[in-house]
Amino acid sequence: MSAPLPIVRTVAELRAAIAAKRQEGKTIGLVPTMGALHEGHLSLVRAAKQHCRFAVATLFVNPKQFAPHEDFDRYPRDEAGDATLLASAGCDLLYAPERAVMYPDGFATSVLVSSVSTMLEGQMRPHFFGGVATVVTKLLLQAMPDAAFFGEKDYQQLLVIKQLARDLDIPVEIVGCPTMREHDGLAMSSRNAYLSADERRVAARLNFVMHDAIKAVHAGAPVDAVEAEANRHLTAAGFTSVDYVAIRNADTLKPIASLTEPARILAAAWLGKTRLIDNMAV
Numbered sequence: 001m002s003a004p005l006p007i008v009r010t011v012a013e014l015r016a017a018i019a020a021k022r023q024e025g026k027t028i029g030l031v032p033t034m035g036a037l038h039e040g041h042l043s044l045v046r047a048a049k050q051h052c053r054f055a056v057a058t059l060f061v062n063p064k065q066f067a068p069h070e071d072f073d074r075y076p077r078d079e080a081g082d083a084t085l086l087a088s089a090g091c092d093l094l095y096a097p098e099r100a101v102m103y104p105d106g107f108a109t110s111v112l113v114s115s116v117s118t119m120l121e122g123q124m125r126p127h128f129f130g131g132v133a134t135v136v137t138k139l140l141l142q143a144m145p146d147a148a149f150f151g152e153k154d155y156q157q158l159l160v161i162k163q164l165a166r167d168l169d170i171p172v173e174i175v176g177c178p179t180m181r182e183h184d185g186l187a188m189s190s191r192n193a194y195l196s197a198d199e200r201r202v203a204a205r206l207n208f209v210m211h212d213a214i215k216a217v218h219a220g221a222p223v224d225a226v227e228a229e230a231n232r233h234l235t236a237a238g239f240t241s242v243d244y245v246a247i248r249n250a251d252t253l254k255p256i257a258s259l260t261e262p263a264r265i266l267a268a269a270w271l272g273k274t275r276l277i278d279n280m281a282v
């Protein structure tokens with residue numbers, strides 16, 4: 001069994017712990033999370049440990065990235081369980097700040113990334129990327145890591161974070177790590193825990209429908225027709241509704257007409273009250 005993971009809760013404690021490791025000549029890798037950890041998060045910790053000598057995970061369920069009608073209150077929380085998992089993956093330190101540390105009274109600043117955050121998820125969840133960009137900027141400035149690790153599962157979020165680090169000259173390497181999947185292809189997500197057994201069976205179809213769409217577009221079918229067909233297949237498979245299936249430029253997420261540029265397929269669909277997202281390189 002791994003030793004219990006040290007936990008710090010204030011910016012001063014975090015900075016002191018990191019400064020001590022820098023004194024020892026260690027590089028710092030940061031893995032921001034909202035907890036409810038699964039193998040996808042642990043793969044980020046392992047990547048941080050491969051890349052850097054000291055891995056810090058953060059656990060903060062960020063209220064600013066949830067709209068009032070979303071699942072902030074029921075988002076799964078288990079700090080002790082998460083700390084055990086992090087330690088088993090080789091994490092060295094957990095930073096778990098209270099809300100008042102991240103957003104003290106009088107907090108008045110937001111980080112807004114335009115362009116890449118305005119479409120797809122940004123259209124469906126208009127508050128979301130502002131909340132993510134604000135908290136991630138704070139976490140990066142609090143820890144000042146050499147590198148920070150994010151899953152490609154949240155592909156648009158990864159692009160938004162790369163953009164903010166570039167635009168704000170934050171001296172950190174943003175590393176995207178591959179999506180981890182269940183045996184039937186479903187992308188791992190903390191929200192999969194909300195699915196009933198029946199919904200869980202339907203959820204796996206998302207991955208298959210996206211693969212079929214990739215095949216169709218490679219076979220020469222027009223992008224908009226492939227998107228519409230994938231949308232129909234998801235509804236026929238039992239998804240309650242589909243927010244989007246989109247084949248976009250992989251760097252800008254702007255619409256494309258054909259596969260003459262690097263492309264990504266991205267999808268978001270509902271099963272009952274649970275919203276699933278996924279994406280793949282085309």
Ligand code: PAF
Binds near residue numbers: 034132135
């Ligand atoms: O991907 C997540 O878990 C969150 O959006 C993040 C990056 C930890 C910010 O709260």
